[in-house]
Structures are given as structure tokens and as C-alpha cells.
Amino acid sequence: MQYLFDEQGVLARARLNLHAVFALEALPADVHDALVGTDAGTSRFRQLILLGHGGKALWRAVTAGGLSTDDPIDSHSRDAASAYLDTSPACADYEFLYPPSDNPVPLIRIGELAGWHHASKFRVGINRDWGSWFAYRALVLADSRFTPVSRPRDTSPCDACEDKPCIKACPAAAVTDGEFLSGRCFDHRLSDGSSCAEACQARLACPVAAEHRYCDDQVRYHYGRSLESLRSYRKRGLV
Template sequence: METSASGICPELVNALSPHGLILRGGFNFGADESVPSVLSGAPAKSALLVGQAGSAPWPHFLRWLETQPAGLKDPLDSWSRQIIGAVAQDFGARAISPSDKPYLPFQQWAMRAEGLRPSPLGILMHPQYGLWHAYRGALLFETELAIPRLEKPIHLCDLCVGKPCLKACPADAHSEAGFAHEACLSHVRGPDGAPCRDDGCLDRNACPYGTEYRYPIDVQAFHMAAFAGI
């Protein structure tokens, strides 16, 4: 697969674009790494991550969802698998998902591919998109790719003095000690959790970076409902 100086495989970029998806960088596996296999059963030599910036895939996903049976479980995962799987087939790659079991180290791969670091919320902080981005899958290849050299991005959290992302949650779900999952879940499901259910995570929305990519309220409500199982 050919690559250009400006990025990885323009043809692959063009194949993902109609679905609101983008390439999120890639890397070659080391010879001593334990890696998943490709379609032939051989160990993968390289990986390209696929994801989104902002809510670009949302209208494409909604149109697809209208054609699916009511009550489909994990519809966004299903849509992502279908789209990325079809693109992978066209490029001779194996498509994998963050929800595949056994789980693969997608966050570590993302940090490796884009040089990002976690925010205090655990979401990787992107220098342009802030916290408003996601990884929807990866493509595994049997050959090494000419991956453009990665320039280490600035970590915006290092510049943020007030850390408003740690102060907005009424349940104090996020702190320097980590994420209090049960406290968050209980609050979101409870009688006082309507602002979170309707408008999204208050801590995430308090982050001052990448606000132009912030998910619309309906998108945030969808993700909160999936998180809370409601």
C-alpha cells in the first residue's frame, strides 16, 4: 500500500471520508511484540487506527440506524464494524474493534500512533480536538507500512492551571486518584442525574479545549444512555 509524504494512504483516507471517519495514525509492530494476527493467520506487521473528530460520523450512523431492527444492541459498534470491515476488505486488511474480546490495548495503540496522553478524565487529550474524538477500530496489515514520522504533540492538560474538568461533577467522579465508576453510574441513573443524562458528562463539557468539536447534545445523550444502560 502506497503512502504519501503528507499522510498515510490517500486512497484509504478517501474510502473512510464518506462515512465521517478518519485515519488516526499508525505504527509498525516490533519483532519481539505479541501481536494479533491478520486474515492469513500471520502476525500483523502494522496497524492503522480509524476514528472520528467531533461528531462527523453521526448523520451517517443515523441514516444506517433507520434501516436496522428496533432495539439493536450496541448499534454504534455494529455500524463501525460494518463500515470499517468493508473498507478493510477492499485494502486486504483485517478490521478489529475496541470492543473485541479479548480486549486489545487500543488506548496504548492510540498513544503510540498519535503521541497523545490521557487527560485527568482518562480520555486522551488531542491538541486540536480536545476531548471530542474517538477511536472506532483499527486495520491490521501483514506488511510494514511507511508511517510518516510522528511529531510529538503538545499536551494541553499541562497548560491548564484550573483543571475545570475535575470540578464540575456533582458526584466527584473524577479526581487525581482516578475515575469513581460506581459513584458516576449511580449519579447518572439517579434522580439528580438528569443534567448528565440529557446534556452529557459535566466534567468533559467543562474542558476549555477543542470546544468547536464538542458533540451535540443528542450525541452526548446517546453515549450517556449507553454508559448507564438506560
């Protein structure tokens, strides 16, 4: 017997509104091996579950109780996923691969398989429904019997964008019609008085699903954290 994933909307009410479920045996070999490899302890798992969110609602849910942990979004997402899987008759056992965020899992590749992710010119995933305003929140190996879920792979919304406002909006000229020039981006973000310290101007200029753009507080939160990481990497000579 198979079960519909989140049929009662438990995770949706926790504002984890993007779901994908894959049979492990059906995954491409590169993804399967990156997640499971030869670890005999993972042989009990049947499925891979990817959870995400799109839009502004998750931030409101997380901040309603205050930002009380080091990573409140990860804590909220993990707690909500655990509560659902612990009580679902479809799931006998599970193991988180993400979060923690330092696990080397191929989230972007899995997002592509789920039909969520296309590469944008400003190096953030994008799709027609949510623009670039979505994110991966949990990746779980599960001994479960959910009906597989993904969305059909479509074309990138960038392909139909003629004006390319993201290119014009980038003050570092890092966003181009070809490759993304990461060195220019990093140098500008780390410069004094940078207009991209707390937000990506190219991303803000993108018109795709702009109605789902994160609020200013959420944008500052995410980019503030990424700026801290970038400063640490620069000190260590990694970028």
C-alpha cells in the same frame, strides 16, 4: 512498494478521519505481545491499522440512514474499513481486533503511540486537535504495505489549563487535581435524578477544542449506553 493510507479519502468520506498505521515489528514488546502473542496464525500480518474519528461528522453519517443495528457506529466503521481494505492494492489480507468491543485490546496504549491520547482528569482521552471529542473505531491486523502513519507525541493540553473547569463542574467531586475517584462518579451517575446520567458535566465543561463537541443526541446516546453497562456491573457487584 508502499502506498499512502487513504490517499483518495475513502475513509475520510466515511467520516473516519483519524488514521494510524504501524509496522508490527516496530511496536513496543508489550503491545505486540498483547495483539499477536505466539499465535502462528497471525504471522502473515505485517501492520497494525488504527482508525478513529474526531468531531461531529461521524454521527451525522451514521444517523442519516437510521440507527438500524444494535451498535450502528461499530457497524458503520467496520463496513467502511472492510470496503476500503477489500479494494486496496496495498492490502492482501486483514483481521479485525476491534470491533467487536469485547476484545481485550490495549486501545488507549495504541492511541498514545499514535499521538492521539493523553489522559484527562475526567478519565477520557484528550488531545489538542479534538479535545475529548474523538474515539477509536477500528483496530485491524493487516498483511499490507501502507506507509506508516502517526502524529508526533506532544504534551497534554491539560498541562496548560490553569482554571481546571472540569474539576469545578463535577457534581460528585470525583474529578480532582490528583486521582479520579471512580466510586463517587459511579454512585452519582446511578443515583435518582443524576445530572450525569446522560452526560459528563466535567467533560462538557472542558474548553479544549470545544467547537468539536458532540451534539446533544450523540452525547445522550453514548452516555445512555455506558449507563446501561454501569447498572449491569453494579448488579453483578463489579463496581
